[in-house]
Amino acid sequence: MRQGWLKEALFAGQTANGFKIGTVMSLGWFWIRTSGCRLVYRGESMETIDFDNVLAVTSPETDEVTLPDFISHEAGKDYFYVVRCANRYGQIEQTLKAAVKVSIDSEGKLEAGKPNGVFGLAVKRRRDGQIELVWGYYPIEQKSDPKEMRIYTDAGTGEVNYQEPIAVVQYKGKRFYQYKSEIPGNGRYRFAVRAADSGGNERRSSKAVEIETSGRNIEAIEIVGVISE
Amino acid sequence: MTNRVDFYQAEQEKTAMPAGGAVVFIEGRLCENLEVVEISKGGFGKYGSARMACQMNDLNDDEVEIGKEVSIRWLYNPLYPAGGAEGLVMFAGQIEKVEKTIGPDGVSVEVIARDFSEALERITVFGRHIRDIDGREVFIESQASVFNEDGEPNACDTLIEDGGNEVRLFAADSKGARYWNCADVIRYLLCEYLPVGQLTVPAQERLEVLTGGATVRDLDVTGMSLLKAIEKCCGQAGVGFKFVPRLDESGPKQAIIFYKGDCGGGVELNLQQAGERLSISKTNIWKANSESGTPVTSRYIGLGDNKVYEATFDLVKGWSRYDEDDDYEKFSPSTNSDFYKVKDVWRKWCLNEAGDYAGEPFNQGTAFDFIPVFETGKYIHKRRRFWPAISCDAQGRSMGYFLEVSYDSGGAWQQYMGAFENLLDECGIWLASDRLDQTLWNALLAGALRVRFTASVVSDERLSCVTADGPVGGTIPVVERIVDAGSSFKFRKVIGKSIFAGNNAIGKADQRDDSAELNQFIRQKAEANRQAIETFDIATPFLAIGFEVGDKVISNPDARSIFSTTGDNRSTAIIESVRMDFRKQTTEMKIVKSKM
Numbered sequence: 001m002r003q004g005w006l007k008e009a010l011f012a013g014q015t016a017n018g019f020k021i022g023t024v025m026s027l028g029w030f031w032i033r034t035s036g037c038r039l040v041y042r043g044e045s046m047e048t049i050d051f052d053n054v055l056a057v058t059s060p061e062t063d064e065v066t067l068p069d070f071i072s073h074e075a076g077k078d079y080f081y082v083v084r085c086a087n088r089y090g091q092i093e094q095t096l097k098a099a100v101k102v103s104i105d106s107e108g109k110l111e112a113g114k115p116n117g118v119f120g121l122a123v124k125r126r127r128d129g130q131i132e133l134v135w136g137y138y139p140i141e142q143k144s145d146p147k148e149m150r151i152y153t154d155a156g157t158g159e160v161n162y163q164e165p166i167a168v169v170q171y172k173g174k175r176f177y178q179y180k181s182e183i184p185g186n187g188r189y190r191f192a193v194r195a196a197d198s199g200g201n202e203r204r205s206s207k208a209v210e211i212e213t214s215g216r217n218i219e220a221i222e223i224v225g226v227i228s229e
Numbered sequence: 230m231t232n233r234v235d236f237y238q239a240e241q242e243k244t245a246m247p248a249g250g251a252v253v254f255i256e257g258r259l260c261e262n263l264e265v266v267e268i269s270k271g272g273f274g275k276y277g278s279a280r281m282a283c284q285m286n287d288l289n290d291d292e293v294e295i296g297k298e299v300s301i302r303w304l305y306n307p308l309y310p311a312g313g314a315e316g317l318v319m320f321a322g323q324i325e326k327v328e329k330t331i332g333p334d335g336v337s338v339e340v341i342a343r344d345f346s347e348a349l350e351r352i353t354v355f356g357r358h359i360r361d362i363d364g365r366e367v368f369i370e371s372q373a374s375v376f377n378e379d380g381e382p383n384a385c386d387t388l389i390e391d392g393g394n395e396v397r398l399f400a401a402d403s404k405g406a407r408y409w410n411c412a413d414v415i416r417y418l419l420c421e422y423l424p425v426g427q428l429t430v431p432a433q434e435r436l437e438v439l440t441g442g443a444t445v446r447d448l449d450v451t452g453m454s455l456l457k458a459i460e461k462c463c464g465q466a467g468v469g470f471k472f473v474p475r476l477d478e479s480g481p482k483q484a485i486i487f488y489k490g491d492c493g494g495g496v497e498l499n500l501q502q503a504g505e506r507l508s509i510s511k512t513n514i515w516k517a518n519s520e521s522g523t524p525v526t527s528r529y530i531g532l533g534d535n536k537v538y539e540a541t542f543d544l545v546k547g548w549s550r551y552d553e554d555d556d557y558e559k560f561s562p563s564t565n566s567d568f569y570k571v572k573d574v575w576r577k578w579c580l581n582e583a584g585d586y587a588g589e590p591f592n593q594g595t596a597f598d599f600i601p602v603f604e605t606g607k608y609i610h611k612r613r614r615f616w617p618a619i620s621c622d623a624q625g626r627s628m629g630y631f632l633e634v635s636y637d638s639g640g641a642w643q644q645y646m647g648a649f650e651n652l653l654d655e656c657g658i659w660l661a662s663d664r665l666d667q668t669l670w671n672a673l674l675a676g677a678l679r680v681r682f683t684a685s686v687v688s689d690e691r692l693s694c695v696t697a698d699g700p701v702g703g704t705i706p707v708v709e710r711i712v713d714a715g716s717s718f719k720f721r722k723v724i725g726k727s728i729f730a731g732n733n734a735i736g737k738a739d740q741r742d743d744s745a746e747l748n749q750f751i752r753q754k755a756e757a758n759r760q761a762i763e764t765f766d767i768a769t770p771f772l773a774i775g776f777e778v779g780d781k782v783i784s785n786p787d788a789r790s791i792f793s794t795t796g797d798n799r800s801t802a803i804i805e806s807v808r809m810d811f812r813k814q815t816t817e818m819k820i821v822k823s824k825m
Contacts, residue, residue: 115312119314136314
């Protein structure tokens with residue numbers, strides 16, 4: 001809990017924050033909002049939230065905050081907003097619990113929500129000679145429900161082709177997924193998996209796994225006899 | 230102004246938390262078929278383990294093999310407030326056992342993994358890595374791994390660089406050696422017997438602070454497993470240790486963490502007052518069972534080595550006066566074939582400490598009175614033996630056995646330069662020359678010969694100290710516990726009756742008084758063996774992952790006083806073991822409350 005407004009108004013006079021919170025009315029000596037309030041801050045990442053600059057103040061009863069018009073959002077950028085509560089004595093909480101990420105697309109509009117990235121993607125060669133991809137999907141804080149999992153490969157070129165998936169696996173909830181494939185041929189192959197929603201939106205992740213194949217199946221050794229001395 | 234503080238965290242009213250996601254990685258690769266059954270954490274003798282299960286059909290042949298690296302990760306969102314999943318390592322270890330059970334549902338497989346304690350158990354400690362006086366380092370397998378053997382220092386004075394770690398080695402010679410402290414020993418054991426990069430080892434300075442710079446005493450770990458050796462060392466310093474997974478992607482996967490009784494972090498365990506509406510903000514105890522024993526005070530009696538005193542002793546005749554004769558040739562083995570019949574006459578000089586020479590035919594007076602030597606009357610008249618003097622020469626070597634004779638009834642003394650033997654079954658000497666010196670012979674016949682001997686004698690009393698971990702003499706019963714530290718703590722003193730006492734012309738005497746060290750050792754022992762006042766078995770209503778071994782348990786003042794730690798500042802409740810049950814979605818803990 002902090003009462004930064006008190007120090008700020010006393011030493012810096014009529015500040016922008018003082019006007020928004022209303023403490024300039026008491027020359028910074030007294031907290032005006034006796035029923036408490038909510039304060040909105042912004043930053044370009046969660047680590048760089050500008051807590052010295054209050055963007056907006058709302059009453060504690062409201063669940064929505066409308067930002068002032070002068071606050072601009074550049075196309076193609078991400079913004080992180082944090083809301084903090086102040087109590088009737090002007091003590092402000094110090095948490096990051098109420099936060100939201102706002103992504104602006106290249107056209108300056110709010111970017112559509114996307115499913116989460118997959119985790120634990122691994123590739124291995126099975127005993128039957130096939131290649132197996134295994135991964136998991138965890139819908140924690142996801143912004144859009146996935147519809148399918150798209151598998152991409154570089155086909156041995158070194159650059160994964162994210163335009164055309166080589167296979168699609170239907171999404172079936174919080175679980176593990178796998179994809180089996182014949183060995184494409186000798187060489188080094190890269191694979192990537194992305195979850196996509198019904199609108200085709202998918203998180204742009206560059207994580208890929210790599211496997212080197214010799215093209216030969218691994219067969220069990222046949223024991224033809226035992227020599228005893 | 231007011232001291233009231235309002236919290237804005239919304240009150241949680243759901244009765245259970247959603248099940249968390251724990252996934253298994255084997256050799257860094259996701260193992261989707263293995264289900265986590267439980268994770269156990271413990272320290273000192275228990276350590277960490279994990280149990281996972283699956284059906285045999287789901288498992289690939291080579292997926293689960295003994296010795297493979299396992300990590301269990303808890304999924305969380307690292308991208309908040311955006312969405313995403315990453316694994317936070319909750320357990321890291323190696324597969325120790327695979328159990329298969331054939332039942333109606335096919336073959337079910339249980340995989341048991343253990344933390345790094347398993348690897349330490351398989352390493353045997355032997356030999357010594359010694360730094361020679363010329364700076365050369367050599368490992369001698371046949372030497373016993375004994376730190377501060379017999380309570381004497383045997384560590385090298387300087388730290389050396391060994392595979393990126395600063396470590397202390399054994400000293401080649403006791404001269405200039407220093408004592409091993411607990412931190413030195415732990416680092417020596419871990420750096421010497423473990424390949425570099427397998428386990429993160431705490432820095433020397435941190436270990437020294439944690440162990441309080443405690444010196445180990447006569448710590449023999451030869452032939453023990455590395456785990457038991459570290460346990461034995463930590464037992465002397467009163468610290469515990471555990472293995473924890475490291476979160477860094479690079480470097481060793483696990484770290485060894487040393488901790489001391491009540492120095493762990495604080496965790497809250499609360500149970501609401503009876504009759505209140507259940508709130509998981511206020512209650513994180515589902516089940517609690519406690520067991521308390523009769524409170525007793527332990528009185529520790531620490532015993533060191535027997536005290537040793539150096540003095541100059543006047544010796545008496547150790548032969549029958551009826552065997553005396555003035556025939557010079559009779560008392561020489563080269564001139565008398567029956568010499569063995571009179572071998573003691575004129576030659577054996579004794580202290581008479583057991584009173585063997587008090588009566589006829591010796592008549593040498595009462596048994597020797599050791600009170601002026603031992604500075605106490607707590608001794609018995611029994612046969613002893615002389616040991617080398619504690620006083621040293623200029624090179625620091627013992628003066629050995631120093632025999633003097635006087636030819637004028639004690640007026641003037643001179644060192645006896647002839648041969649003599651120190652008797653091993655009683656305090657006495659035997660003049661071993663073939664023929665006795667003529668001057669000596671004349672003094673003998675004249676009755677003017679006096680013999681005195683400067684050496685040390687071991688007393689019946691041992692170095693000791695007493696400490697208690699509670700009130701003594703009150704209504705609480707007192708249990709006495711003997712801690713026999715053997716020869717690790719010594720007491721050697723040159724008393725004023727020694728001719729070398731206060732003699733600055735010779736070297737510094739090898740006097741020693743380990744009373745303070747023994748006292749510290751016993752206090753550490755008492756602290757390490759704090760008696761449990763009450764033991765609790767606690768279960769949480771959800772799978773709680775934040776509890777660690779060594780954490781100190783506290784309770785909210787508004788909660789029920791289960792652990793009684795809020796009103797009792799002389800006792801502390803520490804988590805001793807944690808078991809996370811993923812099937813029941815609960816965390817069980819054993820908590821021990823003991824006196825601080």
